[in-house]
Amino acid sequence: MINRNELRIELLSPTFLGNAEKKGIWRTPPLKALLREWWRIAAAPAAGYRHQTLRDQEGMLFGQAWLESGASRSKVRLALAHWKEGKSQWGHQDQTVKHGEVKSPVGSQLYLGYGPLIYKRDTGLGLQNNSVLEAGGSNVLKLAWPAEETIIPQVLQLIHWFGTVGGRSRNGWGSLAFAGQDTLHAEQSALKAVLRPLIDCLQLDWPHAIGQDKQGALIWESKKPFADWVAAMRFLAQTKIEYRTMFSFSTGAGSNRIEDRHIIAYPVTHHDVRAWGGQARLANQLRFKLFRDSQQRLRARIYHTPHVCPLPDVRLDQLAVWQKIHGRLDQNPELQRLGGAQ
Structure with a gap:
């Protein structure tokens, strides 16, 4: 049996996703990588935190080409309602913060987003590559997985609480949320x-x-x-x-x-x-x-x-x-x- 779900994604901060042409665009591969990232954390306790056990289990679920049993396709399927490109200009004024090790204030967006964001003397803060998905953008993620993989709903909940995607996502860029999911409380199992x-x-x-x-x-x-x-x-x-x-x-x-x-x-x-x-x-x-x-x-x-x-x-x-x-x-x-x- 197959479980299916449709989740509306909202971007809460600008998101630096890129395709082969370095254009910011909605794509499924980064979302699958996000699923795998939080699947590892959710599945780690049952695997005794043994990385090799977890790696084998991940390969069987998400697809692999290294196990002795032979290559296998992913049992998790993803699709997006659209693959629209983002905006080609950075239209936001940077706000400065104090940095005790430099003489002048520094731009907060540049500090947290250096790489996808660059500063040029003639034009100011802008994009390194062609486009960015803006905050407030949305899409619908269609997801299917084997019914015996009962951990997937927990993974989706963790992504809603903690998940970010794209360039500099550890700094809060690419924060996303699933519409209708619960807010985070300490008692959540x-x-x-x-x-x-x-x-x-x-x-x-x-x-x-x-x-x-x-x-x-x-x-x-x-x-x-x-x-x-x-x-x-x-x-x-x-x-x-x-x-x-x-x-x-x-x-x-x-x-x-x-x-x-x-x-x-x-x-x-x-x-x-x-x-x-x-x-x-x-x-x-x-x-x-x-x-x-x-x-x-x-x-x-x-x-x-x-x-x-x-x-x-x-x-x-x-x-x-x-x-x-x-x-x-x-x-x-x-x-x-x-x-x-x-």
């Missing part, structure tokens, strides 16, 4: 099933859970709603700058040792690590998401999917680094842990 103690998460080198500590889930939400995504992204940019710059560098380019801020994300401009070379990458573990609360107001969410740094020769106390960041977020008067008064 779909969330509890994917929480894991921070110290246990740091035993593995891949994102497999949302962390938790003695204070609860490592999920923070803005106390106040925002008028639009522009204001929300400015808030997230300022928040990110504050917790990153709390770790000062004592070295510069070509450093012969790793410092605390390197653990947050890498590379860091003007602060590369010689031993890691020019190709080392650490994605942000703290992720941003825009969402609508129970009153349909736009708010911001920050959550942590912790894992140990997979790069070699890391002798820092990574647990201590993350605990300092969590403490800073807890002290931010504009944030509250999940479950606080709305």
Whole structure:
């Protein structure tokens, strides 16, 4: 038997999707990648957090060409109601934020979206490539999957709560929501099933859970709603700058040792690590998401999917680094842990 569902997707922030011609366009491959991403987190507990077991199960469900049993097609099928292109111009004025390590204020949109967004002296902030899907855009996702895959509804709920798609999506770009889905509350079983103690998460080198500590889930939400995504992204940019710059560098380019801020994300401009070379990458573990609360107001969410740094020769106390960041977020008067008064 096959289960089917149709979900109306709303984009809550601009979305940098690209096809082979680098044009921003609605496409199914990024949405399938998003399904796989949250499927891994939802399925990880039952697999005992064993990556090889999870990889084999994922291949059998979503398609693969590496198992000894032979290549298989995906059992999950996706279709979109339309494949429309986005706008070709960036028509939004950037809002600046303070950065303690540079003399002048920095643009919040450029800070969080550098790459898809670029700044040119003659034209100002614009798009690197041809187009972007604007906030407020919508589509209908048609989804079919085997009835025995009972975890898929949980995956869809997690995507609604935490999912982002496209370029710089870890910084809150490409935040999406499914119409009619519940807002996130601490008692939701779909969330509890994917929480894991921070110290246990740091035993593995891949994102497999949302962390938790003695204070609860490592999920923070803005106390106040925002008028639009522009204001929300400015808030997230300022928040990110504050917790990153709390770790000062004592070295510069070509450093012969790793410092605390390197653990947050890498590379860091003007602060590369010689031993890691020019190709080392650490994605942000703290992720941003825009969402609508129970009153349909736009708010911001920050959550942590912790894992140990997979790069070699890391002798820092990574647990201590993350605990300092969590403490800073807890002290931010504009944030509250999940479950606080709305």
